[in-house]
Amino acid sequence: MSWVSHAGKSFSTTLGASDSQRRNDIHHMHSANKRPGGAPPPPAKRRSGADDDDFDDMDLDGMLEDEEEMMADEEGPPEPLEDDAAGAAEADVPQSERWKRPDLPPLDPATDGLDFQQIDADYTVASMLPEFATPLCAGEQRAASVRFYGVTKGGNSVTAHVHGFLPYFFVRAWPGFKPEDCEPFRQKLNARLKSGKEPVLNPVVMVRPCQKKSIMNYSFGQQSVFLRIVTCLPSLVSTARRLLEQGMSLPSGGTHA
Numbered sequence: 001m002s003w004v005s006h007a008g009k010s011f012s013t014t015l016g017a018s019d020s021q022r023r024n025d026i027h028h029m030h031s032a033n034k035r036p037g038g039a040p041p042p043p044a045k046r047r048s049g050a051d052d053d054d055f056d057d058m059d060l061d062g063m064l065e066d067e068e069e070m071m072a073d074e075e076g077p078p079e080p081l082e083d084d085a086a087g088a089a090e091a092d093v094p095q096s097e098r099w100k101r102p103d104l105p106p107l108d109p110a111t112d113g114l115d116f117q118q119i120d121a122d123y124t125v126a127s128m129l130p131e132f133a134t135p136l137c138a139g140e141q142r143a144a145s146v147r148f149y150g151v152t153k154g155g156n157s158v159t160a161h162v163h164g165f166l167p168y169f170f171v172r173a174w175p176g177f178k179p180e181d182c183e184p185f186r187q188k189l190n191a192r193l194k195s196g197k198e199p200v201l202n203p204v205v206m207v208r209p210c211q212k213k214s215i216m217n218y219s220f221g222q223q224s225v226f227l228r229i230v231t232c233l234p235s236l237v238s239t240a241r242r243l244l245e246q247g248m249s250l251p252s253g254g255t256h257a
Contacts, residue, residue, distance in 0.1 A: 101157045116150040116158040123147065123165075123234055132163035136205040137232045144234050166205060167234045170212060171244055173225040182207040182227070185250065189229070192243050198233060204240065206230040 107114065128143040137143060146162040186207040193203035212226040231237055 101151075102155050104156050105154070114152070114158065114160075116152045116156075116160075118148050118150045120149045121146060125233060125235075129163065134164055134166070136166065136230070137202070139201050140232055141199075142233070166230050166232065167237050168206075168228055168230040169237050169241060170210075170226045170228055171241075172214065173209060173227050174250065177209070177225055177227075179209055181250075182209065185227070186229075188248065188250070189240060189243070192248065193236060193240060198236060198239075200232055200236070203231055203233075203236050204229060205232050 123144050123146045125142055125144050128137070128140055132143070132145075143163070144165065144167070146165050148158075148160040148162065150158045150160075152158060186204050189207075190202065190204050194200070206228075207230070208228045209225055210228050211223045213221070213223045229240060231240060
């Protein structure tokens with residue numbers, strides 16, 4: 001038994017061993033020679049003495065060639081993955097282009113429809129457009145339009161402007177209400193709203209009775225008479241509701257609250 005030093009490692013070999021045993025020794029030396037991170041091993045140190053004769057029986061040139069091939073395989077640059085290549089190509093595109101919606105296909109308003117999923121909605125108040133004026137708001141200078149935001153199946157962004165919409169709310173009718181009380185009630189509420197900040201001619205454009213069921217104080221499926229109050233601007237809804245909650249005298253006597 002003797003010791004051989006190779007690439008900083010010492011291995012035992014059996015003198016006079018068979019070729020298969022020597023091949024096994026070389027295989028163990030190659031396995032132990034691998035270092036983490038692909039760093040090259042330190043140079044081999046030769047031992048002095050009678051063990052030097054063992055090097056004459058070993059194919060050191062072949063071992064070194066095999067070691068260089070293994071090191072080249074470990075240290076070579078990894079091939080880029082398809083996902084990495086796609087990500088690198090996408091990183092070169094400006095963010096505004098990556099988030100850009102596809103171009104809208106040509107549409108003919110006379111024949112083509114527009115279907116989209118609504119994501120959000122709000123409204124805006126601007127000058128009244130003559131083509132969208134309604135008889136109920138005749139003479140008004142401003143009107144509200146509702147804006148619906150969404151996206152089509154093809155990924156196109158949509159903003160739909162809906163003109164001619166009139167906001168409304170419901171209040172419970174007072175005891176002894178009669179349908180002919182709607183117009184005097186509307187005029188009374190109009191007089192109160194005209195003193196506000198909104199420069200409008202006809203704040204309340206319509207009052208109509210209807211049968212509704214309140215979600216307050218469960219009434220076992222019984223319906224009651226409610227008044228549907230329509231205003232010309234959305235901001236007047238909260239103002240009219242607040243006036244009625246504070247209490248307003250009725251033309252036929254009594255107070256609505």
